Amino acid sequence: MVSIAVVNQKGGVGKTTVVLGLTSAAAQRGIRTLVVDMDPQGNATTGLGVFEPTRSIDSVLVEERPGGLRATVEPTGWATGCEPLPMLAASSPSLAVREAQLSTDPLGAQDRLRLAMRGHDVPLVLIDCPPSLGLLTINALFAADAVLVVTEPGAWAVDGVGRMLQTVDRIRMRRPDGGPEAAGIAVNRLGRTRDGRYWNEQLIAAYPDQCLPPVRLRAAVAEAAARSVPIHAMGRRPGAEEAAGEFDVLLDRVLHCCGCHDLHDLEHTSEGDI
Numbered sequence: 001m002v003s004i005a006v007v008n009q010k011g012g013v014g015k016t017t018v019v020l021g022l023t024s025a026a027a028q029r030g031i032r033t034l035v036v037d038m039d040p041q042g043n044a045t046t047g048l049g050v051f052e053p054t055r056s057i058d059s060v061l062v063e064e065r066p067g068g069l070r071a072t073v074e075p076t077g078w079a080t081g082c083e084p085l086p087m088l089a090a091s092s093p094s095l096a097v098r099e100a101q102l103s104t105d106p107l108g109a110q111d112r113l114r115l116a117m118r119g120h121d122v123p124l125v126l127i128d129c130p131p132s133l134g135l136l137t138i139n140a141l142f143a144a145d146a147v148l149v150v151t152e153p154g155a156w157a158v159d160g161v162g163r164m165l166q167t168v169d170r171i172r173m174r175r176p177d178g179g180p181e182a183a184g185i186a187v188n189r190l191g192r193t194r195d196g197r198y199w200n201e202q203l204i205a206a207y208p209d210q211c212l213p214p215v216r217l218r219a220a221v222a223e224a225a226a227r228s229v230p231i232h233a234m235g236r237r238p239g240a241e242e243a244a245g246e247f248d249v250l251l252d253r254v255l256h257c258c259g260c261h262d263l264h265d266l267e268h269t270s271e272g273d274i
C-alpha cells in the first residue's frame with residue numbers, strides 16, 4: 001500500500017482536482033483506491049458522486065480509534081464504467097469543529113488519522129487536504145507515506161510551495177520512520193499564457209528535481225469534477241482525452257517517486273500497516 005497526502009495551504013490551486021484525476025487514472029489501471037476527504041468543504045466527496053454520506057471521517061477523529069477508518073469507508077458514486085470502483089472515507093462539515101477540538105488534546109492529536117488507518121489494506125490511498133496548515137492537514141501528513149504538493153503557476157507559488165515543504169520537514173523530524181517522502185510538486189492549471197509559462201519556469205528553476213509533468217488548464221477537467229464523473233469517462237468532450245493522459249503520466253510519476261514501479265509493487269506492499 002502507498003498513501004499520499006495531496007496538500008497546499010493555499011486554496012483553490014487544484015488539490016481536489018488532482019485527487020480526482022489520480023483516482024480516475026488509478027481506476028483505469030485497475031488499482032483499487034481509497035480517497036480520504038479531510039477537507040470540511042467536502043469537494044472530493046461530491047466530486048466522487050457522494051452527496052449524502054452515511055458516515056464521515058469525522059467519526060474516527062473524535063478520539064483515538066486504531067483501525068477505525070474501515071467503519072467509515074463507502075463506495076463512491078462513480079459507478080458507470082469505473083472498475084474497480086474507488087472507495088471513499090467522506091468528509092462532513094463537522095470536521096471544521098473537530099479541528100478546533102483536536103487542538104485541546106493535551107497529548108497532541110496529530111496522529112489520529114494514522115491510528116485510524118492502521119491495518120487498513122488498500123493499494124492506494126489519496127488524502128485530500130484542506131487549504132490550511134491546521135490539524136487536519138497535519139493529521140494527513142502524519143498518516144501518509146508520501147506528500148504531493150499541488151500548485152498553480154502563479155505569483156508567490158514558489159514561496160507557498162517552500163512553506164509547505166518546510167512544514168513537511170518539520171513532520172519528518174517528529175515521525176519515527178522519517179516520513180513522509182516527497183512525491184513531488186504537481187503544477188496544475190497551466191495555461192498557454194506567457195504569465196503561466198513564466199511562473200512555471202520559476203517553479204522548475206526553484207525545484208528542478210521535484211516538479212512533475214504539469215496538468216493543463218482545460219474546461220473538461222472542471223466539468224468532470226462538477227458533474228461528479230471521472231475524467232477518463234468524459235468521452236469525446238474536447239480536451240478530456242488529453243487531460244486524462246496527463247493524469248495517467250502524473251500517476252506514473254508519483255508512484256515511481258514512492259518506489260512503486262508497477263502494479264505488483266502496490267499490491268505487494270498492501271498488507272502492512274501504515
Ligand SMILES: Nc1ncnc2c1ncn2[C@@H]1O[C@H](COP(=O)(O)OP(=O)(O)OP(=O)(O)O)[C@@H](O)[C@H]1O
Nearest residue numbers: 011012013014015016017131189216217218221222
Ligand atoms: N486543470 C484544471 N483545468 C480547469 N479547471 C481546473 C483545473 N484544476 C482545477 N480547476 C478548477 O479550479 C477550481 C479549484 O480547484 P480545486 O477545488 O481542485 O482546488 P483546491 O486546491 O482543492 O481548493 P480548496 O483549497 O478550496 O480545497 C475548481 O473549480 C476546479 O474545477
Ligand SMILES: [Mg+2]
Nearest residue numbers: 015016039043
Ligand atoms: Mg479542495
